[in-house]
Each structure stands twice: as structure tokens, then as C-alpha cells.
Amino acid sequence: xxxxxxxxxxxxxxxxxxxxxxxxxxxxxxxxxxxxxxxxxxxxxxxxxxxxxxxxxxxxxxxxxxxxxxxxxxxxxxxxxx
Numbered sequence: 595x596x597x598x599x600x601x602x603x604x605x606x607x608x609x610x611x612x613x614x615x616x617x618x619x620x621x622x623x624x625x626x627x628x629x630x631x632x633x634x635x636x637x638x639x640x641x642x643x644x645x646x647x648x649x650x651x652x653x654x655x656x657x658x659x660x661x662x663x664x665x666x667x668x669x670x671x672x673x674x675x676x
Contacts, residue, residue: 641673 608630615623648666 638673641669645669645673 608626611626615626618626645666648662648669651662
């Protein structure tokens with residue numbers, strides 16, 4: 595724990611909490627998971643609405659289609675990470 599992480603590595607707070615979850619009651623674990631779920635739902639709803647908007651526009655904007663495709667791919671990656 596005291597040594598630095600390798601370049602590019604990150605720590606996921608939920609995994610750290612889960613590592614120590616054996617010390618918590620079932621109710622406490624449930625609250626941790628519920629909080630994570632609530633934090634994930636809001637950005638996913640936003641991504642979903644952006645995704646819908648982009649896919650609708652891609653069909654009509656042929657000149658900007660290439661740029662739109664890359665925006666859509668980036669958005670899909672963000673959704674997959676959440």
C-alpha cells in the first residue's frame with residue numbers, strides 16, 4: 595500500500611470498500627451498493643439521452659458524420675465504463 599502505483603493504474607473506491615466489506619453488516623454493505631448504484635444511474639441517463647440525440651443527428655448530417663461517429667464511440671466507451 596505504501597509503494598506508488600504503476601503508471602496508468604488507478605484505484606477503484608468501490609473495490610476497496612468491497613475488499614473490506616467482510617467487516618460490515620449486510621445492511622451497511624447494502625447501503626454502499628445502493629449509493630454506488632445511485633451515483634451510476636445519473637450519468638448513464640445523461641449518456642443515454644446524448645446517445646439518442648447523436649444517433650438521430652447522424653442520419654441527417656452527412657457532412658459531419660465522421661466527427662459524429664467518433665463522438666458516438668467516445669460516448670459508448672463512457673457508457674461501458676459505467
